[in-house]
Amino acid sequence: MPSKHQTGTTRSGRRLVWFAAALSGIVAAAVFLAIAELAALLFARGSSPLLTVGSFVIDIVPRWAKEFAIETFGGNDKIFLLVSLGVAVVVAAAIAGVLQQIRPPLGVVVLIAAGVFAGATTVTRAGATPLAVVPVILGLAAGVVILILLSRRLPKRAANGSDDERAAFDRRGFFRVAGIAAAGAVVVGVGARLVNVTTSSITAVRDALKLPAPKSTVTIPDGAEADVDGLSPLFTPNDKFYRVDTALTVPTVDPATWTLTIDGMVGEQVQITFEELLAMGLDEYVITMTCVSNEVGGNLLGNAKWLGIPVRDVLKRAMPDSKADMVLSTSVDGFTASTPIESLTDPNLDAILAVAMNGEPLPLEHGFPVRMVVPGLYGYVSATKWLTKLTVTTFDKDEAYWTPRGYDAKAPIKLxxxxxxxxxxxxxxxxxxxxxxxxxxxxxxxxxxxxxxxxxxxxxxxxxxxxxxxxxxxxxxxxxxxxxxxxxxxxxxxxxxxxxxxxxxxxxxxxxxxxxxxxxxxx
Missing domain, CATH: 2.60.40.650 (Immunoglobulin-like)
Structure with a gap:
């Protein structure tokens, strides 16, 4: 019969082995993500598994969860999602490590299943390239190798906790390998993500962009703004303007390669470049925008000066069919909005393709280089950012992103x-x-x-x-x-x-x- 000291040592050894097993799974997942980030930098910049899975979660999240996140976290809802997703990855990875220790190769199977899921979310994202799955494959291979390597350094039947097995546990060797792998994953993963963000950033292009002077400007009447402490300013500064969208990371779109396609129920499919759009001539507009998620007394609205081109002038080039009653606008990230066509073609309504906001090119997070701004409609049915396509269609034939998620296809802003x-x-x-x-x-x-x-x-x-x-x-x-x-x-x-x-x-x-x-x- 073992002494109390021996029993305590046995329990301590068991706990250490369980911890090491969980750690092996976490390190393997970290290597998976790090190599995937590096491969994404080299082969397909928009194919980071963590971000594509996060975007998938945004797409499938139920309406109540979306409303809760916006109400609770406001503009930090994306950060909350990433943190939550990171915690979930750590927990799942730890479980995979333990399973690999007690019932191999279950841990590897869990890791492969996670990789298949990540790959599926990657290749089905809007704009995915044929190489989009490469980062997942390379990351998964590296993660599996590390998981097997680390698990082999643990006692085979650690759950029994025998003295011989604990003696076979080379703690120093295990933690040395795990530490090197973890440190390498942090350096490679964080470094690749930073390089990806820095080199793919369109900020410098935006800062250097010179927009033509508008053909017309809006005269601000005397008495348009009151001087009262605590009162919202007449124009909402760009950095204070609310942001609500489905993009986990801000898309980067180069105006030099941007095009707008107009298709669907049209006499002629049209494609317009950014340069051609500007050549149509810009006008200034002042329009207040409101999000459907704005609660009574909420702050999800703002007022701004915009430079843009009337949507009706662009649609006219494609000769829309008279039977069409909706335009489905599409973002580069796959988001869609359903806008009544009369709201875009009415000569008395200033629905525009905006390229500037409050005197500067659109901020990246607000749709650079081109977005829609439609007065009188909530943003989810009109204000598509990072716009890339307008499809002339009908409400019977097509539906937009939020319609199957419980929101009306038409949504005029309420008084x-x-x-x-x-x-x-x-x-x-x-x-x-x-x-x-x-x-x-x-x-x-x-x-x-x-x-x-x-x-x-x-x-x-x-x-x-x-x-x-x-x-x-x-x-x-x-x-x-x-x-x-x-x-x-x-x-x-x-x-x-x-x-x-x-x-x-x-x-x-x-x-x-x-x-x-x-x-x-x-x-």
């Missing part, structure tokens, strides 16, 4: 208003104060904004001068704040006489609605 200040998280001092915010009713325009304090009568407030009916307006009112807790509500009326919907509705299937009510603390 809405928002309180910017006072904020619920900041206490006001008693005395003179201002309540202010923004309101929008795209293609119609705002006629009136009203505020109610503590469920009192609705009071009309001051409005700034609207730039046009496609932009938000700022509003404000003077208020004598008294100590205590107060409830402030806001509602808007558009120029057609429609009152903002009071009933609360979720963002799906076609945008949130409801009057914003917020708590104000006065001390």
């Amino acid at each position: 809405s208003s928002r309180i910017d200040t006072p904020r619920i998280d900041k206490q006001l001092p008693a005395g003179p104060a201002k309540i202010a915010g923004v309101a929008w009713a795209q293609t119609v325009g705002i006629a009136k904004v009203e505020v109610s304090i503590d469920n009192g009568d609705w009071q009309s407030v001051n409005l700034t001068t609207a730039i046009n009916d496609d932009t938000w307006v700022q509003w404000w009112m003077d208020w004598e704040a008294t100590a205590g807790t107060h409830y402030v509500a806001v509602r808007a009326t558009d120029k057609a006489g429609n009152l903002q919907i009071e009933e609360q509705a979720p963002i799906a299937p076609n945008g949130s609605s409801g009057w914003q009510r917020t708590l104000v603390r006065v001390g």
Whole structure:
């Protein structure tokens, strides 16, 4: 019968071997990803397994999860996904390492299954090349070799924990090999990813791009912007403009090679280069954009100056069929949006192919070199970034990315208003104060904004001068704040006489609605 000391040593040895087995799986996965990153740099830059799997996850994620991620993490939702995916890889790899130790070759089978899955997500991504699967194959081969090499350095029946087996465990040799492999994976993987990002970056091209002067500019009327602390500026800075899309990494598109294809129900298929697009002449527009994921009182909207070309002028070249009722726009990353064709061809609507935003070429994360901007429609049915194709079709024949995921195929922006200040998280001092915010009713325009304090009568407030009916307006009112807790509500009326919907509705299937009510603390 073994002594207590011997039993403790046995248990300690078992734990060490289980740890080493799990570590062997994690190191093998790290080598897999590192070699795949290096191969992607050499053969197919968009074929990083971690990123293609992440993009696949974005595509299949249920609507509630997408809404939760945007509401909880905002613009950091992609980072959250990558971190979560990394944790999942570590856990799965550790399990593979343990399985390889107790029931070989199950660990290798798990690793191969992961590789097949990664390969499938890679070759089915939009724009995948014939070499797209090469990084996965090379990475998988390296990972399998490392897993077998490390597992052979462990006791064969470690689960039994016999003294002879522990004696056969060359701890120093195992951890030396594992350490070298892990360090090499970090250096190669991180280095390849950084080189990939740096050398494929289109930032320098964007910075050097000189756009022609616009044929026309928008005159900003006097009184278009109010001077109120805490109020959103009239124009949202590019680095503050909301970003919601399905791209795990920002696509890099060179204007020199960019083309826009117009096909489908057309008299003639057309392909336009970036240079040809600019030669059509740019005009300036001011348009507010809103995401369907914007909750009541949310910040997923912004107002900007855009330079672009009317979509109708581009479509006209292809001679759309009169029976078509939808244009399916496609991004270089495979995202699609379904836009009613009348929203793109109506001469009274400024639907544009935008190339600049707030006085500079489109930021990479906002669609460089070309994106769509369509007033009056939520972005998921109109505002395709990194645009590469317009397919003239019908709603009966085709559907866009978000339609089968529970969102309406058509989604006009709802009349809405928002309180910017006072904020619920900041206490006001008693005395003179201002309540202010923004309101929008795209293609119609705002006629009136009203505020109610503590469920009192609705009071009309001051409005700034609207730039046009496609932009938000700022509003404000003077208020004598008294100590205590107060409830402030806001509602808007558009120029057609429609009152903002009071009933609360979720963002799906076609945008949130409801009057914003917020708590104000006065001390």
